[in-house]
Amino acid sequence: MSRSSHHCGRFRPAALSRRQWLRTSGCGFGAVAAAALLNRDAARAGLAGVLPALHHPGKATSVIFLYMDGGVSQVDSFDPKPALEQHAGKDPHTLFKVDATQFNSIGTVLPSLWKFKPYGKSGIPVSDLFPHIGSVIDELAVIRSMTSEFPEHTNANYFLHTGSGLQGRPSMGAWTTYGLGSDNEELPGYMVINGGLIPPGGLDNFTNGFLPATFQGTVIQPNAMGLANMKPLEKSAEHQLAKLDLARRLDRRFSERTAAGGEASDALESAIANQELAFRMQTQVPDLLELSGESAATKRSYGLEAEYKPTQIFGAECLLARRMVERGVRFVELTCPAINADRWDQHGGLREGHANNARAVDQPIAALIRDLKDRGMLDSTLVVWSGEFGRTPFSQGSDGRDHNPQAFSMWMAGGGVKGGTVTGATDDFGYRVVEKKFMIHDLHATMLHLLGVDHTQLTYRFSGRNMRLTDVYGHVIRDVVA
Numbered sequence: 001m002s003r004s005s006h007h008c009g010r011f012r013p014a015a016l017s018r019r020q021w022l023r024t025s026g027c028g029f030g031a032v033a034a035a036a037l038l039n040r041d042a043a044r045a046g047l048a049g050v051l052p053a054l055h056h057p058g059k060a061t062s063v064i065f066l067y068m069d070g071g072v073s074q075v076d077s078f079d080p081k082p083a084l085e086q087h088a089g090k091d092p093h094t095l096f097k098v099d100a101t102q103f104n105s106i107g108t109v110l111p112s113l114w115k116f117k118p119y120g121k122s123g124i125p126v127s128d129l130f131p132h133i134g135s136v137i138d139e140l141a142v143i144r145s146m147t148s149e150f151p152e153h154t155n156a157n158y159f160l161h162t163g164s165g166l167q168g169r170p171s172m173g174a175w176t177t178y179g180l181g182s183d184n185e186e187l188p189g190y191m192v193i194n195g196g197l198i199p200p201g202g203l204d205n206f207t208n209g210f211l212p213a214t215f216q217g218t219v220i221q222p223n224a225m226g227l228a229n230m231k232p233l234e235k236s237a238e239h240q241l242a243k244l245d246l247a248r249r250l251d252r253r254f255s256e257r258t259a260a261g262g263e264a265s266d267a268l269e270s271a272i273a274n275q276e277l278a279f280r281m282q283t284q285v286p287d288l289l290e291l292s293g294e295s296a297a298t299k300r301s302y303g304l305e306a307e308y309k310p311t312q313i314f315g316a317e318c319l320l321a322r323r324m325v326e327r328g329v330r331f332v333e334l335t336c337p338a339i340n341a342d343r344w345d346q347h348g349g350l351r352e353g354h355a356n357n358a359r360a361v362d363q364p365i366a367a368l369i370r371d372l373k374d375r376g377m378l379d380s381t382l383v384v385w386s387g388e389f390g391r392t393p394f395s396q397g398s399d400g401r402d403h404n405p406q407a408f409s410m411w412m413a414g415g416g417v418k419g420g421t422v423t424g425a426t427d428d429f430g431y432r433v434v435e436k437k438f439m440i441h442d443l444h445a446t447m448l449h450l451l452g453v454d455h456t457q458l459t460y461r462f463s464g465r466n467m468r469l470t471d472v473y474g475h476v477i478r479d480v481v482a
Contacts, residue, residue, distance in 0.1 A: 054180075054452050054453070055452065055453055055454040055457055056449075056452055056454070057452060058416070058449075058450055058451045058452020058453065059379060059380065059415050059416025059450055059482070060380060060381065060382035060414070060415030060416055060450045060451050060452075061183070061330075061380045061381075061415075061451070062183075062325045062328075062329065062330050062331065062332070062380065062381050062382070062415075063173075063176060063330070063331045063332070063381070063382045063383075063384065063415070063447060063451070064321045064322075064325065064332045064333075064334070064368070064381060064382070064383045064384070065172075065173070065331070065332070065333040065334070065384045065386075066334050066361070066365060066383065066384065066385040066386075067160075067199070067333055067334060067335055067336070067386070067387070068336065068344050068357075068361070068385065068386060068387040069157075069197055069199045069335060069336045069343045069344060069345075069387065069388075070153070070336075070342065070343030070344030070345035070346075070357075070387060070388075071153075071156075071344055071345060071387040071388055071389045071390060071391055071403060071404075071408065072344045072354070072357075072387045072390070072391075072408070072409070073112075073344075073346075073350070073354060073390065073391040073401050074144065074390040074391070074404075074407060074408045074409040074426070074430055075112050075391075075393050075429075075430040076112045076113060076114055076127055076129060076350075076354060076391075077126070077127050077129055077130065077409060078124075078125075078126060078127070078142050078144065078409040078411065079144045079407075079409050079426060079430050080112065080116040080125050080127070081111075081112070081393065081426075081428060081429055081430045083428040083429055084109055084110065084111040084112060084393055084429060084430070085111045087109045087429075088108075088109055088110070088111045089108045089109060090108060090109045091108060091109075092106065092108070092109055092393070092394040092429075093106075095109065095429070096427070096429060096431060098394070099406070101151070101392060101396070101402035101403060101404075102151055102152065102402050102403045103347065103396060103402055105396045105397055105402070106392075106394060106396070106402075107394055107395030107396060107397055107398060108394060108395055109393065109394050109395075109429070110350075110393065110394055110395040110401065112127060113350060113351050113354075114127040114128040114129050115127065115128050116128075117134075119134035119135060119137040119138075120134075120135075120136075120137040120138040120420060121138055121420065122137060122138050122419075122420030122421070124137045124140075124142060124420065124422055129354060129355065129358040129362070130358060130362050131362065132362045132363045132365070132366035132367075133362055133365055133366050135366055136366050136369045136370060136413075137420065138419050138420040139369055139373065139378065139413045139414065139419040139420070140411045140412070140413045140417075140419055140420070141411060141412050141413065141417045141418050141419060141420075141421045141422075141423065141479075141480040142409060142410075142411045142421070142422045142423070143409065143410050143411065143412070143422075143423050143424055143438060143477065143480065144407075144409050144422060144423070144424045144425055144426055145407065145423070145424025145425060145426065145433040145435060145436050145437055145438055146386070146407070146408050146409065146410050146424070146438050146439070146440070146443065147405060147406055147407060147408070147433060147437060147438065147439050148160070148388060148389040148405035148408070148439070148440060149165060149405065149439070149440075150165050150388075150389070150405060151389065151403045151404075151405045152403070153199070153200035153201070153345070153388065153403075154200040154201040155201075156388035156389050156403075156405065157199050157200055157201040157205050157388050158201050158204065158205065159388070159440055160205075160386065160387075160388045160440055161201075161205040161206070162205070162207075162209065162469075163440060163441055163444055163469050163470055163471055164471065167201070167204050168204060168207065168209055168210075169207075169209045169210075170207065170208055170209035170210065170211045170215070170460075170469070171190075171205060171206050171207055171208075171209070171217065172331070172444055172447065172469060173190040173192075173206065173217050173330075173331035173333060174190060174206075174207065174208045174209065174211050174215040174216060174217070175211070175215075175448075175458060175468075175469040176189075176190070176330055176331045176447075176448070176451065177189035177190045177215050177330050177331060178211050178212075178215045178458075178460065179448070179451075179453050179458045180330055180451060180452075180453070181330070182328060182329065182330050183327075183328025183329075183330065184284070184327050184328030184329060185277075185280065186277075186280040186281060186283060186284040187281060187284055187285070187288070187324070187327060187328065187329055188217075188218040188277065188281075188329070189215070189329060189330040189331065190206075190215060190216070190217045190218065190329075190330065190331045190332075190333075191217065191218050191219075191220055191324055191329050191331070191332050191333075192206050192217040192218065192219045192220070192332075192333045192334075192335065193219075193220055193221075193222050193317045193320055193321060193332065193333070193334050193335065194219050194220065194221055194222075194335055195222065195313050195314055195317055195334065195335045195336050195337040195338075196313065196335075196336075196337045196338040197335055197336050197337065197338055197343055198335070199335065199343075203217075203219070206219065206333065210460065210462040210463075210467070211460055212269075212270045213270035213271065213274065214270045214273050214274060214277075217333065220285075220320075222313060222316040222317045222320055223289070223316070224289055224290070225289075227281075227285060231282070231286070232282060240279075244275075244276075244279055247275065248272070248275075248276070251268070251271070251272045251275070252272070254268070255268050255269060255272065284327070288320070288323055288324065288327065289320070291304070291316070291319060291320075294319065298319070298371065299315075299319070301363075301367040301370070301371070302315035302316070302318055302319045302363070302364050302367040302368070302371075303315035303363040303364050303367065304316060304319070306363065308359055308360065309337075310337040310338070310339050310356070310359070310360035311359060311360050311361075311363060311364065313337040313360070314334070314336070314337050314360050314361050314364045315363070315364040315367070317334045317337075317364070318334065318364040318365060318367065318368040319364075319367075319368075319371075321334060321368065322368060322371055322372060322375075322377070325372075325377065325381050326375075326377070336357065336360065336361065337360055339353075339356040339357055339359075339360055340356075341353045341356055341357075343357070344357050344387055346391075346400050346401060347396050347397070347400040347401070347402060348396070348397055348399055348400035349399060349400065350399050350400050350401055351399065365385070368383070369383065369413055369414075372414060373414075377414075378413070378414040378415075379414060379415070379416075380414075380415060381414045381415055382412065382413075382414055382415030382416070382417065382447060382450050382451070383412065383413040383414050383415070384410070384411075384412050384443075384447065385410060385411050385412075385413075386408075386410035386411075386443070387408065387410075389403055389404060389405040389408050390403075390404045390405070390406075390407055390408025390409065390430075391403065391404050391408075392404045392431070393429040393430045393431050404431065406431065406432045406433065407426045407430060407431060407432055407433045410443070412446075412480055415450050415451075416450045416481060416482050417450070417480055417481070417482060418479070418480055418481060418482040419482075421479065421480065423436060423477065423479040423480055424436040424437070424438060436479070438477060439473070441470045441471065441473035441474035441475075442473075442474055442475050442476070442477050443477070444469050444470050444474060445470050445474035445475055445476050445477075446476050446477045446480065446481070448469070449476045449481070450481065455468065455469060455470045455474055455476075456468065456470070456474075
């Protein structure tokens with residue numbers, strides 16, 4: 001009888017390859033965690049540039065990404081085009097080359113349904129959709145020449161969030177926390193506040209991809225519950241700690257047994273770390289979500305007392321985003337609330353759909369900008385507003401606009417941004433970029449630059465090469481950097 005026939009069989013017979021040995025001994029989860037802690041300590045000490053992830057002094061230490069799901073019409077928001085009035089009702093084929101659109105239901109030239117007027121000392125024109133945002137225009141750097149490579153929501157969403165139109169790549173929030181860590185060990189470094197609409201492409205827009213699982217986005221609701229199981233179910237703290245200690249010891253033993261296999265190590269270590277973080281979150285999240293301590297004036301300014309329920313929801317999102325940044329969360333993303341119509345995706349009913357979406361977000365966003373500035377936080381908080389693409393200057397049917405990836409408007413504020421500026425330009429109809437064409441890779445490169453990170457140096461070894469958020473593309477948009 002062979003020796004193996006007497007073995008209990010409780011082992012993994014996988015051999016330890018050279019790559020697995022190197023990963024386990026030198027580049028495993030422990031090294032990533034240590035780097036995050038070191039980067040956090042260096043950032044607190046103001047030692048930008050000491051560690052590889054901090055390549056130069058960055059103005060921003062955190063990001064709030066205001067995601068306008070569906071694609072806001074640039075010619076109805078931040079890119080006024082008088083020529084649309086002059087050629088209203090004409091066949092666009094007689095005026096310019098018309099590309100195929102998502103539905104190919106091409107109508108006539110459609111002027112903006114809203115008037116534009118200049119705001120602030122900079123005199124930047126903003127449409128009547130956004131009077132509140134217009135009032136803080138001098139803090140904004142408007143980019144009118146952003147483009148996407150994809151005309152369909154799912155792929156364009158992946159592109160906006162991850163720099164790739166394919167599913168499964170790490171999101172910009174995951175890359176940011178991978179490079180810089182978090183400033184609060186009791187909260188995730190990357191949080192997504194779900195206003196009620198998970199975008200096309202789903203949670204993969206917020207994924208960690210091939211990065212360790214600790215860098216995935218944590219989705220939270222903008223209400224008192226926030227997350228499930230935020231309050232312990234055990235009768236006493238001692239009982240809960242005993243259960244957690246048992247789970248920790250069991251997980252650790254399993255991790256030690258499986259470490260030789262290599263492939264499961266990062267996932268298992270991340271799961272253990274996430275369980276421990278979840279326990280620590282029980283002491284922080286209830287206080288984070290409790291807005292009763294905010295002044296009546298603050299809650300009123302954010303729209304928490306507005307008659308329109310979606311304004312209340314997005315107002316709570318913006319207020320929570322400020323509270324998260326105050327507590328050291330590195331990257332916060334806000335999604336749009338439901339408005340009893342489609343997201344910013346008005347293939348029909350443009351007037352009602354865009355008006356209701358703007359009504360939901362306009363007041364809260366302006367309040368967020370002012371609140372950050374009043375608290376001395378705007379200089380260190382980068383606020384980014386964008387959808388995944390723009391819309392056509394001609395109608396779809398009679399009262400809608402189709403997708404337009406060839407040109408759209410977005411803006412940035414705070415965090416080292418040069419406010420009161422406009423960069424880039426589109427043609428007379430707002431259809432195509434004619435000056436300073438940018439793409440999403442440039443946006444990502446600029447965001448990382450403002451955080452003190454060189455986008456070409458923030459890499460992770462995967463599938464045989466050093467991967468990065470911007471792939472092999474991207475240039476910093478210098479015009480918006482103060």
